Amino acid sequence: MSNPLDNEWNGLRVVVAGIGISGFACADALLERGAQVVVVDADGTGSKRERGIVLDTLGADIRLGPEHVSALPEVNGEPAELLVLSPGWSDDEPVLVQALAAGIPVWAEAELAWRLRPAKNPAPWLTVTGTRGKATTASMLATVLSADGRRATCTGQAGTSLLESVLHPEPYDVLAVQLSAFQLRWSSSLSPLASVCLNVGPADDSAADRGRVYQNTQVACVYNVADEGTEALVREADVVEGARAIGFTGGVPAVSMLGLVEDVLCDRAFVPQRSTSAAELGTIEDVRTAGAGVLAAHNVTNALAAASLARAYGVAVTAVRDGLRHYYPLPHRLNLLEKRAGVEWVDDSAATDAFAAAAGLSSFETPVWIAGGYGTAPSDLDAVVEKYAGRLRGVVLLPGDGTPALREALGRHAPDVPVLDAVVPETEPMTETVLASAVALAAGLARPGDTVLFSPVFGAAAGEPFSARGQAFALALKDVPA
Incomplete structure (x- = not known):
């Protein structure tokens, strides 16, 4: 039996679970290397069907429909030797349960991408994870790396393929890699140059x-001084000998930290005389969300985290400043869309949990909060509402099965704050009409x-991405008086 741990791909029997962007890239790369590939997915419609047609022509065995995910399939009549799992597959999926019971290795795309890196001079990985801020920090990091003259990209976030970045025909110098908890759970051999859990x-x-983001880190394990849990994860990690623990803080940095001295971003970790001096990396004014000028406190710490990884890689001080100045944020993350009649309109539709919404609420003195949607109420929702109730000018609630929990929390902690309900059409509650x-x-x-x-705190209706709500919100602003 071929052993995938030896990177012997030719003839390897692989099941790829999921035919989204990640699964397609994995199947394509494995087929190119001579593996025997079966792809399964419960959904056989739309873009998944189209990807299946492409992979079928390349030699994959495509099995789409719910009947094909009720058991782990054989590959050409023999047991699978490897399962590659796409994001979104739960622990109780029969395909996964049976693979684990049979002792078959289970990998996420990140593990496969790491093992398929070029043998000669592979680009080092700078890895980013966390509950909130991954995409912003990783994209900031890529901008800083580019400002230093490095061929770099941000990869691993939703809508991109890490494999495509690793196997790019024009190799990158370095990769800013965003990793979800899912990707880390099903990866074991990654060895990033520097890593952070935000x-x-x-x-x-x-x-x-x-916490697995820190495993096998070579140079710097970066942690959030304000979040003791991240430092604990560093202490528990098995790292390459010589790797340092580097903190980032919104306060004055101690030795081996990056932080703020008044409005200046400072490095006391990657300078020769760090016990007595610091390097100036830029100022708070260099860190802004969208050209329109929202400045959120958590984005300053995101910038410090990105700077920590970049400095661990060896970029110049001036590149950090220049990169932050030229960074343009990802959409739907505290983007200031308009200022009309003295009121700012901010799209933070990517905030689909209470922890993320708290970052937005903390950024404004008197917000009118549009929130609500679908899903189970997070356990910290009540605490977030209680903390920021005194700031609220008013609340507009969106329809959804999660909204009653938010309404109850507002009733407990903000009884005097006006709460209004968006109108829901008598037919299907379309995003555009509700927003x-x-x-x-x-x-x-x-x-x-x-x-x-x-x-919004909660998710959208089934099959509706947060970006659709953000776009509908922006479109609705056309009717707001100037």
Whole structure:
């Protein structure tokens, strides 16, 4: 039997679970190396069907439909030797349960990508995980690396393939890699040059998986001084001998930390005389969300985390400053869309849990909060509402089965704050109609100097990405008086 741990791909019998962006890239790479590949997915429609047609022409055995995920399939009549698992597959999926019971290795795309790196001069990985801020920090990091003249990219986030970055025909010098708890759970051999866990949310049951980001780190394990859980994960990690623990803080940095001295971002970790001096990396004014100018406190710490990884890689001090100045944020993350009649309108539709929404609420003095949606109420929702109730000018609630829990929390902790309900059509509650109603109601609550914050806490309706809500929110602003 071929052993995948020896990187012997030719003839290897592999089941790829899922035919999304990640699964397609994995199957394609394995087929190119001569593996025998079966791809299974419960959904055989739309883009998944189209990907299946492509992979079929390349030699894969494509099995789409719910009947094909009820058991781990054989590959050409023999047991599988490897299962490659796509994001979103739960622990109780029969395909996964049976693979583990049979002792078959289970990998995420990140593990496969690491093992398929070029043998000669592979690009080092700078890895980022956390409950909140992964995408922002990783994209900031890529911008800083590029400002230093390195061929770099941000990869691993939703909508991108880590494998495509690793196998790019024009190799990168270095990769800024965003890793979810899922990717880390099913990866074992990664050895990043530097790594960071930005935070561990109070309701995060994936902390142990996130801690795996530090395993085998070569140069620097970066942790959040304000989040003791991240430092504990560093202490528990098995790292390459000589790797250092580097903290980042929104306060004055101690030795082996990056932080703030008044409004200056400082490095006391990667300078020769760090016990007595520090390097200036830039200022708070260099860290802004969107050209329109929202400055969120958590993005300053994201910038410090990105700077820590970049400095561990060896970028110049000036590159950190230049990269932060030229960074343009990812959409739907505290983006200031408009300022009309003295009111700022901010899209934070990517905030689909209480921990993320808290970051937005903490950034504004008097927000009108648009929130609600679908899903189970997070355990920290009540605490977030209680903490920020005194700031709220008003709340507009969106429809969804999670919204009643938010309404109850507001009733307990903000009984005097006006709470209005977006109008739901008698037919299907379409995003555009609901958000148009919410925007109109929020405009009526807001006063000059306020911020209307779309930070929903909950997910959207089934099959509806957060980006669709963000786009509908932006579109609805056209009817707000200037």
